[in-house]
Amino acid sequence: MIGADDIPVIPRGVRMQFDRVRDRWVLLAPERTVALDEIGRAILSEIDGARSFGQITAGLAARYAAPEDQIAADSRGFLGALVERRFIEVRK
Amino acid sequence: MNVNPPIAMLAELTHRCPLSCPYCSNPVELTRREAELDTAQWADLFRQAADLGVLQLHLSGGEPVTRRDLVDLVIAAREAGLYTNLITSGIGLTEKRLRELDAAGLDHIQLSLQGTDADMADRIGGYRGGFARKMDVARWIGEIGFPLTLNAVLHRQNLHQLPRAIEMAVGMGARRIEVATVQFHGWALMNRDALMPTREQAREADAIVAEARARLKGVLVIDYVRADYHNDYPKRCMGGWGSTGINVAPDGLVLPCHAAQTIPGLVFDRVQDRPLREIWYEGSAFNAYRGTAWMPEPCASCERKTIDFGGCRCQAMALVGNASATDPTCIKSPHHAALQARADAFAAGTTEFTARAAAG
Numbered sequence: 001m002i003g004a005d006d007i008p009v010i011p012r013g014v015r016m017q018f019d020r021v022r023d024r025w026v027l028l029a030p031e032r033t034v035a036l037d038e039i040g041r042a043i044l045s046e047i048d049g050a051r052s053f054g055q056i057t058a059g060l061a062a063r064y065a066a067p068e069d070q071i072a073a074d075s076r077g078f079l080g081a082l083v084e085r086r087f088i089e090v091r092k
Numbered sequence: 093m094n095v096n097p098p099i100a101m102l103a104e105l106t107h108r109c110p111l112s113c114p115y116c117s118n119p120v121e122l123t124r125r126e127a128e129l130d131t132a133q134w135a136d137l138f139r140q141a142a143d144l145g146v147l148q149l150h151l152s153g154g155e156p157v158t159r160r161d162l163v164d165l166v167i168a169a170r171e172a173g174l175y176t177n178l179i180t181s182g183i184g185l186t187e188k189r190l191r192e193l194d195a196a197g198l199d200h201i202q203l204s205l206q207g208t209d210a211d212m213a214d215r216i217g218g219y220r221g222g223f224a225r226k227m228d229v230a231r232w233i234g235e236i237g238f239p240l241t242l243n244a245v246l247h248r249q250n251l252h253q254l255p256r257a258i259e260m261a262v263g264m265g266a267r268r269i270e271v272a273t274v275q276f277h278g279w280a281l282m283n284r285d286a287l288m289p290t291r292e293q294a295r296e297a298d299a300i301v302a303e304a305r306a307r308l309k310g311v312l313v314i315d316y317v318r319a320d321y322h323n324d325y326p327k328r329c330m331g332g333w334g335s336t337g338i339n340v341a342p343d344g345l346v347l348p349c350h351a352a353q354t355i356p357g358l359v360f361d362r363v364q365d366r367p368l369r370e371i372w373y374e375g376s377a378f379n380a381y382r383g384t385a386w387m388p389e390p391c392a393s394c395e396r397k398t399i400d401f402g403g404c405r406c407q408a409m410a411l412v413g414n415a416s417a418t419d420p421t422c423i424k425s426p427h428h429a430a431l432q433a434r435a436d437a438f439a440a441g442t443t444e445f446t447a448r449a450a451a452g
Contacts, residue, residue: 011239012237012238012239013199013200013238013239013267014239015175017147017173017175019145019147021097021143021144021145022097026147028147028148028175028199030199030200030202030239030241030267031148031150031177031200031202032148033147083310084309084310084313085313086267086268086310086311086312
C-alpha cells in the first residue's frame with residue numbers, strides 16, 4: 001500500500017504517449033499498453049520523482065476541488081495496480 | 093464487421109541465428125539473407141505501422157542482432173513513435189553494441205533462456221559457450237539499466253529448471269518473466285516426442301507459477317503460456333486472429349501469426365506490393381478467421397467464443413487437418429480425448445531432437 005510520504009516514480013521503459021490513431025492517452029510499458037482516462041493521466045502527470053504521494057493527491061484535490069480522501073483512495077488504487085504490474089515504482 | 097487497428101507488430105528482421113533450438117518458431121522453410129528487407133524498407137514499414145495504430149514493436153528473428161543495421165532500425169522505430177522491444181538470445185551482443193542501442197532509444201529487451209545452466213542451455217541451443225555469453229549480456233543489460241524480461245522456453249527436458257529460471261530473473265533485476273511452454277508448430281511439431289511435457293510436469297508448472305506469483309507480487313510479473321495439449325481450453329491465440337497483431341517475415345510477407353503459412357490456401361500480401369493499411373483491413377489472410385462469423389459448431393454457439401476465438405487456427409490445421417475446426421486442445425472438440433492420449437504418448441517419446449537448420 002502506498003503511503004503519503006512515499007515517492008512514486010515512473011521507471012525507465014515506461015512512458016505516457018498520445019495515441020493519435022485512437023485519440024487517447026496511453027501508458028506504454030514493456031510489451032504492454034494501458035489506455036488512460038483523464039483521471040489516470042492527471043495522476044501520472046503529477047509524478048516527477050521528487051514529490052510524495054501525499055503532495056500529489058493534495059495538489060489534485062485542490063485543482064479539481066474534490067475531497068482529498070477520495071482522491072487519495074482513487075489514486076492509491078490506480079497506482080497500486082500499476083506497482084503490482086511493475087509499471088510504477090515507489091521510493092519509501 | 094468493426095475491425096480495430098492493430099496494436100503490436102512483430103518484425104522478424106532475419107531468419108539467421110547462431111542458435112538452432114529444436115522449437116524455433118520460424119517456419120521450416122527459412123528465408124535467405126538476400127531476400128531480407130533492407131533498412132529503408134523496414135523504416136518505411138515502421139512509419140506505416142505507427143500511422144495504422146501500432147504502438148508496440150517487437151524486433152525479432154531469427155536473431156535480430158545479426159542485422160548489422162539494427163541500431164539504425166531502432167532509431168527509425170523510435171522516430172516513428174513506436175515502443176521498441178528487442179527479442180534476443182543475447183548471442184552476438186557486445187557491451188559496446190548495447191550502449192549504441194541505448195543511445196538509439198531502445199526501450200526494452202526480452203532475453204531468451206534455453207536452460208538455467210550451460211549444459212542444458214548449450215545443448216538445447218546447439219551453441220557451445222552460449223550460456224556464458226548470455227550471462228555477460230544479462231549483466232551489461234543490468235548495468236546500462238534496460239528494462240528486462242526473461243523469456244524461459246520450457247519443455248519436457250528443462251521444465252524441472254523452472255524454479256531456478258524464476259530465481260535467475262529476480263537476480264538479474266528483470267521486471268518480468270515469460271514462462272513459455274513450447275507451442276507445437278513448425279520445428280517444435282517435428283520434435284514433439286522430444287519436447288512434449290508430461291501431464292505431471294504441466295500440473296507442477298501450474299503450481300510453481302501460482303506460488304511464485306503470490307510470493308513475488310510487485311517484484312516480478314510472471315506471464316505464463318501453459319502446455320495446452322494437457323488443458324481443457326485452448327489459448328486465445330494472437331488475442332484473436334487479425335484483431336491485435338501483425339507479423340512481418342524477413343522478406344516482407346505480412347502474416348496474421350508466425351505460423352500462418354502452414355495453412356494451405358491462405359494468400360499473403362507483401363509490404364513491397366501493397367500498403368500495410370490495406371493489407372490489415374482488406375487482405376484476404378487477415379479476414380479469413382477474423383471475428384466469429386467463420387466459426388463452425390461447437391464454437392459458433394459456445395459461450396467462450398469471444399474469450400478464446402476457437403483457439404489456434406494453425407494448431408487445428410496441424411492436428412486435425414482443418415484450419416476452421418475447433419482447436420482440438422478444447423474439451424468441446426470431438427478430437428480432444430484422442431489428443432490428450434496422444435500427448436501422453438508423445439511425452440513418453442525419445443529425447444533425441446532435430447536441430448533447426450541454418451538460414452542461408
